[in-house]
Amino acid sequence: MTVIAFKRSGGFVGQGMRFQLDLNQLPARDARYIVHLIEQAEFFSLPENMIIKFNPDEYQYTITVDVGIISHTVRTNDTTMPASLRPLVDELSSLKSVAG
Numbered sequence: 001m002t003v004i005a006f007k008r009s010g011g012f013v014g015q016g017m018r019f020q021l022d023l024n025q026l027p028a029r030d031a032r033y034i035v036h037l038i039e040q041a042e043f044f045s046l047p048e049n050m051i052i053k054f055n056p057d058e059y060q061y062t063i064t065v066d067v068g069i070i071s072h073t074v075r076t077n078d079t080t081m082p083a084s085l086r087p088l089v090d091e092l093s094s095l096k097s098v099a100g
Contacts, residue, residue, distance in 0.1 A: 002024075002031075002067050005019075005062075006062075006093075007061065007062040008059050008093065009062075010056065011057070011058065021034075037091055041084045043085070044065070046074045050082075052080055053079065058077050058078035060075070060077045061075070062074075062075050063076075063092070
């Protein structure tokens with residue numbers, strides 16, 4: 001069982017979002033794609049807090065991936081986000097309507 005908690009806050013217009021996504025509730029192909037993005041980002045190797053400096057006009061993200069035996073949370077923002085994490089953040093941002 002894999003559950004992802006995603007929170008986006010801040011931004012110029014303050015369009016935040018927060019949701020939990022159970023990959024078991026998604027079509028198998030979509031769930032596999034998200035797992036691929038997690039692996040591609042080397043999510044479980046990323047530092048927990050990557051926010052060094054706060055800029056009020058950018059988004060801040062908190063992502064927690066819980067696979068049952070291990071859980072890891074990453075906090076980042078648009079400036080400090082590693083390129084490897086961007087595809088996962090973009091995908092989760094677009095899934096709000098599915099997860100909500």
